[in-house]
Amino acid sequence: MASTPKRALELLIAAPRGFCAGVDRAIRIVELAIEKYGAPVYVRHEIVHNKFVVDTLRAKGAIFVEELDEVPDGVPVVFSAHGVPKAVPAKAAERGLSYLDATCPLVSKVHRQAERLVASGRHIVFIGHAGHPEVIGTFGQVPEGSMTLIETVADVAKFEPRDPNILSFLTQTTLSVDDTAEVVAALQAKYPAIQAPRGEDICYATSNRQAAIKAIAGACDAVLVIGAPNSSNSLRLVEVAERQGIPAQLIQRASELHWGFLDGVKTLGITAGASAPEQLVRELIDRLAERFDVTEREVETTQETIAFKLPRGLEAAA
Numbered sequence: 681m682a683s684t685p686k687r688a689l690e691l692l693i694a695a696p697r698g699f700c701a702g703v704d705r706a707i708r709i710v711e712l713a714i715e716k717y718g719a720p721v722y723v724r725h726e727i728v729h730n731k732f733v734v735d736t737l738r739a740k741g742a743i744f745v746e747e748l749d750e751v752p753d754g755v756p757v758v759f760s761a762h763g764v765p766k767a768v769p770a771k772a773a774e775r776g777l778s779y780l781d782a783t784c785p786l787v788s789k790v791h792r793q794a795e796r797l798v799a800s801g802r803h804i805v806f807i808g809h810a811g812h813p814e815v816i817g818t819f820g821q822v823p824e825g826s827m828t829l830i831e832t833v834a835d836v837a838k839f840e841p842r843d844p845n846i847l848s849f850l851t852q853t854t855l856s857v858d859d860t861a862e863v864v865a866a867l868q869a870k871y872p873a874i875q876a877p878r879g880e881d882i883c884y885a886t887s888n889r890q891a892a893i894k895a896i897a898g899a900c901d902a903v904l905v906i907g908a909p910n911s912s913n914s915l916r917l918v919e920v921a922e923r924q925g926i927p928a929q930l931i932q933r934a935s936e937l938h939w940g941f942l943d944g945v946k947t948l949g950i951t952a953g954a955s956a957p958e959q960l961v962r963e964l965i966d967r968l969a970e971r972f973d974v975t976e977r978e979v980e981t982t983q984e985t986i987a988f989k990l991p992r993g994l995e996a997a998a
């Protein structure tokens with residue numbers, strides 16, 4: 681008996697997508713630390729927000745913990761790409777632990793800006809999401825009370841600074857470009873003297889991935905974003921598509937896809953957050969190809985060539 685022909689499904693695949701230079705570097709640091717010191721190597725917090733990455737590193741000998749207290753004496757510990765408050769490396773040094781800092785250099789850049797601003801007597805308005813490890817890490821670079829967290833335009837309206845003439849703002853690296861522009865506009869309207877950061881704090885990878893999905897979303901009936909529910913930049917990709925009125929879903933892997941989501945969908949957009957490996961994009965496409973007659977088209981909006989240096993001491997092992 682002849683089998684029923686598969687329904688056609690066009691895939692528009694956003695590029696750039698997936699791993700950024702900071703995530704690549706952080707994963708490499710854990711791998712090289714295991715090679716250099718032998719397993720186990722402890723990692724404070726998920727090295728990047730992706731279960732597949734964490735499980736793969738765990739299988740190689742990494743042990744993930746939330747706090748330094750859980751790291752036994754005498755073993756190396758790696759700090760995650762999101763950055764840590766200053767107190768964490770200080771405590772590690774106090775205990776004589778050897779540590780490797782996998783903080784993304786673009787997050788470290790924001791840390792240094794925060795320090796400089798506070799040292800010059802400014803008060804920082806930090807635009808970010810409460811509770812995100814990057815926000816906790818950045819707040820931990822400066823004395824308590826010298827930085828105020830603003831999440832939304834409504835927060836700007838409520839904010840009453842002691843001195844509006846000494847304000848500067850900085851942002852989390854993985855925010856929505858559009859939402860942040862609205863918050864910044866509200867801040868500048870209320871406090872015309874507020875100082876902007878020297879360069880854009882939202883990182884190149886976050887902006888590029890948002891621009892790439894924005895470019896294709898309008899031509900799609902639905903969008904799938906591969907990423908973790910705690911990955912800030914992945915959640916922002918869902919929002920970018922939804923803002924254009926396109927239904928979008930975040931899935932960690934192909935197995936989480938509800939097939940009903942594709943009912944009536946002829947063109948499906950696909951992208952992946954900065955901490956999601958390309959392997960998971962391929963896995964999704966292969967799964968789709970089992971049910972549909974898929975055609976793939978990659979739409980590249982920009983090329984990325986950024987790579988970050990490894991910390992000293994690990995370079996030799998690379």
Ligand code: SF4
Nearest residue numbers: 700702703784853883
């Ligand atoms: Fe660095 Fe941006 Fe990647 Fe975060 S998303 S690790 S800030 S490059």
